[in-house]
Amino acid sequence: MAASLERRVWEPLVDDAYCNESGVPEILGVTGAFMGAALIAVALRFYVRIRMLKIVGGADDYIMLTAAIMGVGTFICIVGETTWGMGRHNKCIPPEYGAMQVIEQYETCD
Numbered sequence: 001m002a003a004s005l006e007r008r009v010w011e012p013l014v015d016d017a018y019c020n021e022s023g024v025p026e027i028l029g030v031t032g033a034f035m036g037a038a039l040i041a042v043a044l045r046f047y048v049r050i051r052m053l054k055i056v057g058g059a060d061d062y063i064m065l066t067a068a069i070m071g072v073g074t075f076i077c078i079v080g081e082t083t084w085g086m087g088r089h090n091k092c093i094p095p096e097y098g099a100m101q102v103i104e105q106y107e108t109c110d
Contacts, residue, residue: 018089018091022088027078028082031078038068039072081104083104
């Protein structure tokens with residue numbers, strides 16, 4: 001009875017080559033590139049509005065700024081998800097990462 005209650009050490013169910021595969025660099029590279037492009041677009045928009053047109057402060061400016069801030073927040077959540085297993089095979093993610101992975105996905109999706 002006591003042997004069945006003791007905590008077991010988790011080991012991946014598959015080989016090391018399979019578990020060492022990771023899509024994290026691609027995920028962070030693509031999302032980072034698009035995040036950077038979006039921030040450059042917003043910065044250029046504000047540059048034109050402030051320097052050239054001298055008209056800033058409309059509702060559309062605040063909406064763009066809010067969207068950019070939310071985009072940065074989403075990117076931060078994606079970085080957090082990769083910390084807890086996103087981009088790796090499910091069989092290779094330790095069970096104790098499961099709760100944090102669900103929390104990160106919930107924060108990103110809502």
